[in-house]
Amino acid sequence: MKVDLIISKARADGRELLMEDEAKEIISSLGIPVTHCLVARDEKEALLQAEKIGYPVVLKVRSPKIVHKSDYKGVVLDIKNKKELRAAYREITFRAAVLDGEAAVTVQAMAAKGLETLIGATVNKQFGPVIAFGLGGVFTEIVNDVSFRLAPVDPGEAGRMISQIKGCRLLQGYRGSPAVDTGALAEAISRVSNLVFEYKEFAEIDLNPVAAYPDGVLVLDARMRLKIGEMPANTR
Amino acid sequence: MERMRSLFYPRCVAVIGASDSPGKIGYNILYSLIYGGFKGKIYPVNPRIKTVLGMRVYSSVNEIPDRIDLALIGVNKNAAVEAIEQCGRLGTKGVICIAGGFRETGDEGLALEKKLVEVTKKYDIKLVGPNTLGIINTEASLDATFYPLRLNTGGVSIIAQSGGIGLQIIKKLTDEGLGFNKWIAVGNRSVLEIADYLEYLSDDAGTKVIGIFLEGVDDARRLVQVASEVARRKPVVVYKVGQSDVVNYAAITHTGSMAGSHRLFRDIFNQFGILLVESVPELVAACKALLLCPPAAGGRVGMYTYTAGPSITALDRLAERKIDIPEFRAETVFKIKSLLGENPLAVLKNPLDSAGVGNLAETYGKLAMTVLEDPNVDILATFCCVHKNWRNPTPELVDAARKIRKPILACYISTLQESEEDRKILQSAGIPLYNSPEEVAWGVAALAYYAAREGACGEGRFDY
Numbered sequence: 050m051k052v053d054l055i056i057s058k059a060r061a062d063g064r065e066l067l068m069e070d071e072a073k074e075i076i077s078s079l080g081i082p083v084t085h086c087l088v089a090r091d092e093k094e095a096l097l098q099a100e101k102i103g104y105p106v107v108l109k110v111r112s113p114k115i116v117h118k119s120d121y122k123g124v125v126l127d128i129k130n131k132k133e134l135r136a137a138y139r140e141i142t143f144r145a146a147v148l149d150g151e152a153a154v155t156v157q158a159m160a161a162k163g164l165e166t167l168i169g170a171t172v173n174k175q176f177g178p179v180i181a182f183g184l185g186g187v188f189t190e191i192v193n194d195v196s197f198r199l200a201p202v203d204p205g206e207a208g209r210m211i212s213q214i215k216g217c218r219l220l221q222g223y224r225g226s227p228a229v230d231t232g233a234l235a236e237a238i239s240r241v242s243n244l245v246f247e248y249k250e251f252a253e254i255d256l257n258p259v260a261a262y263p264d265g266v267l268v269l270d271a272r273m274r275l276k277i278g279e280m281p282a283n284t285r
Numbered sequence: 286m287e288r289m290r291s292l293f294y295p296r297c298v299a300v301i302g303a304s305d306s307p308g309k310i311g312y313n314i315l316y317s318l319i320y321g322g323f324k325g326k327i328y329p330v331n332p333r334i335k336t337v338l339g340m341r342v343y344s345s346v347n348e349i350p351d352r353i354d355l356a357l358i359g360v361n362k363n364a365a366v367e368a369i370e371q372c373g374r375l376g377t378k379g380v381i382c383i384a385g386g387f388r389e390t391g392d393e394g395l396a397l398e399k400k401l402v403e404v405t406k407k408y409d410i411k412l413v414g415p416n417t418l419g420i421i422n423t424e425a426s427l428d429a430t431f432y433p434l435r436l437n438t439g440g441v442s443i444i445a446q447s448g449g450i451g452l453q454i455i456k457k458l459t460d461e462g463l464g465f466n467k468w469i470a471v472g473n474r475s476v477l478e479i480a481d482y483l484e485y486l487s488d489d490a491g492t493k494v495i496g497i498f499l500e501g502v503d504d505a506r507r508l509v510q511v512a513s514e515v516a517r518r519k520p521v522v523v524y525k526v527g528q529s530d531v532v533n534y535a536a537i538t539h540t541g542s543m544a545g546s547h548r549l550f551r552d553i554f555n556q557f558g559i560l561l562v563e564s565v566p567e568l569v570a571a572c573k574a575l576l577l578c579p580p581a582a583g584g585r586v587g588m589y590t591y592t593a594g595p596s597i598t599a600l601d602r603l604a605e606r607k608i609d610i611p612e613f614r615a616e617t618v619f620k621i622k623s624l625l626g627e628n629p630l631a632v633l634k635n636p637l638d639s640a641g642v643g644n645l646a647e648t649y650g651k652l653a654m655t656v657l658e659d660p661n662v663d664i665l666a667t668f669c670c671v672h673k674n675w676r677n678p679t680p681e682l683v684d685a686a687r688k689i690r691k692p693i694l695a696c697y698i699s700t701l702q703e704s705e706e707d708r709k710i711l712q713s714a715g716i717p718l719y720n721s722p723e724e725v726a727w728g729v730a731a732l733a734y735y736a737a738r739e740g741a742c743g744e745g746r747f748d749y
Contacts, residue, residue: 175505176553197552199506206556213552 051078056250056275064113065252065275070155072271076256079240083268086111086155092138096131098156105129105159108137110145112152116272121145127159160267163260164219164229168238170200170245170254172276178251180242182207182234184216185258192216200242207238220261229261237266252276288411289485292379293422293467295355296325298429299346299377301368302359303329305337310383311359312337313431314419318357321421321428321435326351346371355379357419357429362386362394365415366401373408380405381429385416387473398475405476417472418448423464424491430470439464440493441572444482446471446500450526450565454496457569460701462708462718463576466491478504480511487515494576496568497523505553513557520575520735522560524568525550558738560731567727570719574728575735577717578692584733585611587662588636589653591643595668595696595722596636602726608733610635611661620655624648635662644669650681657689664692664732666725671699679707683714692732696725 055071067075070086077083087102088111089095099106110123118124122144125137138154145152165185173179176199183195196210211217211231222228237259245251253274260267298318304311315329315338328351329337332344343349346356346368356372358365362384369380387398398415405412413420419430423438432452441463445451448470458465467489469482479502486492495515502508512521527547554561562568586608590596603610618633625631625642632638635656643652649669657665665685669678677697686693693716697704701720708718719725 173505173549175502176509176549177506179549179553195548197549198556199509199553202556 051075052244052248056248059275062113065277066113066116067273067275068111068113069109069118069271070111072254072273073268075244075273076241076268076271079244081237081240081268082265083271084157084160086157088153088155090153092135095138095154095156096134099128099131099134102156102158104134106134107157107159108134108141109155109157110141110152111155112145112149114149115145115152118270121148160260160269161262163262163267164226165258166220166234166261166266167195167255167257168241168259169195169256170241170251172245172252178242178245180207180210180238180245182210182238183214184219198242201246202239202242204232204235204239207235207242208232210238211235227263229263230265231261233264233266234259234261237268250275286485286488288378288409289481291354292381292411292413292420293427293485293489294425295379295427297328297349297351297353297355298323298325298427299328299330299343299349299353299356299372300359301330301346301356301372302364303331303334303337303342304359305334309359310431313433314357314359314383314429315340317428317430317433320433322426323428324426328353346375346377349375353377355381355429358382358384359431360384362397362415366397366404369401369410369412370404370408373404373410377408377410379411379413381413381417381419382415382472383417383419383431384414387415387475389416389473398473402475410476412476413469414472415475418451418470420470421465421468423466423468437464438491439466440491440576441465441496442467442469442486442489442492442494443496443498444469444471444479444486445498446479446502447498450498453565454498454569457565458572461569461573462705462712463569463573466493474502478502478507480504480508483508483511483515483521487518493519494572495519495521496572497521498565498568499523499525500527505550509553509557509559512559516558516560516738520560520572520731522562522568522571522575522731523554524562524565525554560734562727562731566724570724570727571731573717573719574692574694574731577712577715578694578728578732579690579715581663581692581732581736583609583663584736585609585661585663586666586729586733587611587613587656587659587664588666588668589639589643589649589656590636590668591639591641591649592668592670592698593632593638593640595698596638596666598722599666599668599696599726599729600636602723603730606726606730606733608730613637613656614659614661617655617659617661620658621652624651624655644672644675646676646678646681649678650685653678653682653693654685654688657685657691657693662691663736664694664729666694666696666729668696668722668725669698671697671703677704677707679710682711682716686714686716692729694719694725694728694732696720696722 073083087098108125167185169181178200180200196213255272300315302311303315329342388395711718
């Protein structure tokens with residue numbers, strides 16, 4: 050239900066791209082933990098939201114015109130107090146102003162360090178909905194260590210996606226680092242695969258990074274793109 | 286299915302556009318039917334000539350006194366649509382449209398192809414192609430291509446998305462001493478898709494193993510789902526070309542270069558338990574092992590050789606495919622020692638390399654048997670080099686296959702001709718013979734894959 054509403058709103062705005070807070074709301078509705086985004090439209094509101102969450106926090110630019118937030122230096126991590134927050138807010142909105150004078154920000158909790166993974170989904174021309182899993186961050190970009198399946202997958206098949214990647218040993222605990230919760234990862238992969246399979250509106254889903262911990266996972270960033278020019282969601 | 290059957294087992298065939306000029310497709314379609322030994326009735330059609338190859342030529346399909354089950358369309362694209370309409374009116378169920386010039390040539394061709402599809406829908410015609418080499422069914426001595434061939438029947442059926450590669454597979458199967466059963470060049474797939482042929486072959490009694498050459502399909506989801514179902518009943522082996530091609534894959538990270546289509550294909554085919562291979566020789570080697578051998582109980586491979594190189598080469602290929610090379614049991618090593626002496630000039634582990642002492646057929650047979658009997662071994666791959674003065678261990682291997690129902694794959698390093706007799710004897714006994722270690726490894730890997738597959742096909746594909 051929530052998914053339909055969010056999709057309809059984006060369609061009504063003429064947007065294919067969902068905002069991070071919208072995408073995370075969808076992911077959260079699937080029962081997958083996320084760092085929640087509190088939207089702030091000015092500095093005062095940003096301070097209030099940070100107060101609510103408790104420091105340290107993360108500040109990210111929020112604009113339908115900015116897809117890759119980091120590319121525009123629109124993300125500031127590990128903000129420890131009001132002073133840092135004010136500075137971060139000014140920096141981010143100043144840089145964003147070039148593209149979007151009305152850019153807002155989101156305030157999020159600073160997550161504990163985990164192992165960065167990614168869960169992606171795309172609609173392939175030949176196969177239809179496809180789900181992907183890999184190690185996040187530099188591993189994605191350099192090693193290209195990703196496994197694919199036709200969506201949907203059950204948690205068992207998702208588990209095989211995890212054990213298939215070369216970097217799986219990192220997930221199983223390596224040189225003193227603890228093993229991460231691959232069960233929770235598999236469950237998350239499976240749920241995202243169901244989402245992209247059931248809602249024909251999605252063109253692309255990119256959860257990256259998804260932090261994996263010894264007990265559970267946490268989605269730190271999420272992007273979702275809808276198919277171009279389709280009617281509001283009613284496809285379930 | 287009944288309509289599909291009329292494609293492969295027609296009683297009466299019309300050749301529309303039969304020509305008396307050997308340079309033309311229309312001549313060679315007719316010639317192929319006759320040369321291939323088709324036993325049904327053949328009706329050439331062409332208003333401009335009276336006879337061809339000693340046969341009466343009909344000026345139109347309407348004149349033919351029989352009901353046509355299969356029409357081979359040898360005329361050009363524009364005439365083809367009209368000819369198919371005529372056949373449809375007469376109740377013809379199967380049509381093969383050889384002519385190209387449809388969607389592969391642009392908008393005009395696409396429009397014509399749409400018209401063609403409309404006609405087939407109107408009359409419920411099963412159409413192969415257009416833009417195809419045709420089909421072959423050796424069981425009915427039906428060569429419905431324009432390549433005159435005389436072929437032995439066998440248990441492998443082939444679906445090829447390219448006539449040329451389809452022919453390459455036929456030639457390789459022939460070299461390997463195998464016939465084949467059905468052969469389909471799918472062409473543009475305007476009406477019948479690869480999945481449709483697969484479904485037909487799944488129920489086809491003569492087809493024991495299915496090999497597919499794939500370029501790309503529009504509905505890959507249906508293809509993998511159907512292939513997965515079919516593979517529960519009989520082995521399916523797919524060679525997918527285009528490994529370096531990035532086919533419209535929407536990148537899932539902002540680097541935009543996450544994945545080529547081949548990785549996607551490989552993972553998804555594997556997800557559905559469909560064996561994917563990397564070349565025509567591997568396709569044929571895999572089909573051969575799956576056709577001839579009894580099913581493997583597991584994927585553990587024992588090897589016997591008296592020359593190290595071939596076994597190492599095979600090991601490389603097997604390692605790439607993560608095939609298990611187990612240790613021998615203690616009693617196996619004990620048996621080997623009792624045959625060769627306490628400290629033989631041999632490597633007493635898997636692969637067993639008897640070096641200078643195991644080359645004569647009698648000893649070879651005993652050592653191969655010892656490896657085969659090891660409970661850790663599910664599949665035996667065995668190597669030898671054909672020699673002018675030493676007899677090949679063929680009778681010994683046949684004897685081993687008779688005694689123990691585990692797959693045995695033999696590699697004789699020789700020319701095709703040198704091992705022709707041995708090939709016949711071994712392969713009638715269910716032992717595929719290969720002439721290179723790579724091929725033997727590919728055969729082993731295919732058996733191991735199907736042994737590990739959930740819901741794998743059972744017995745009943747022993748005969749060929």
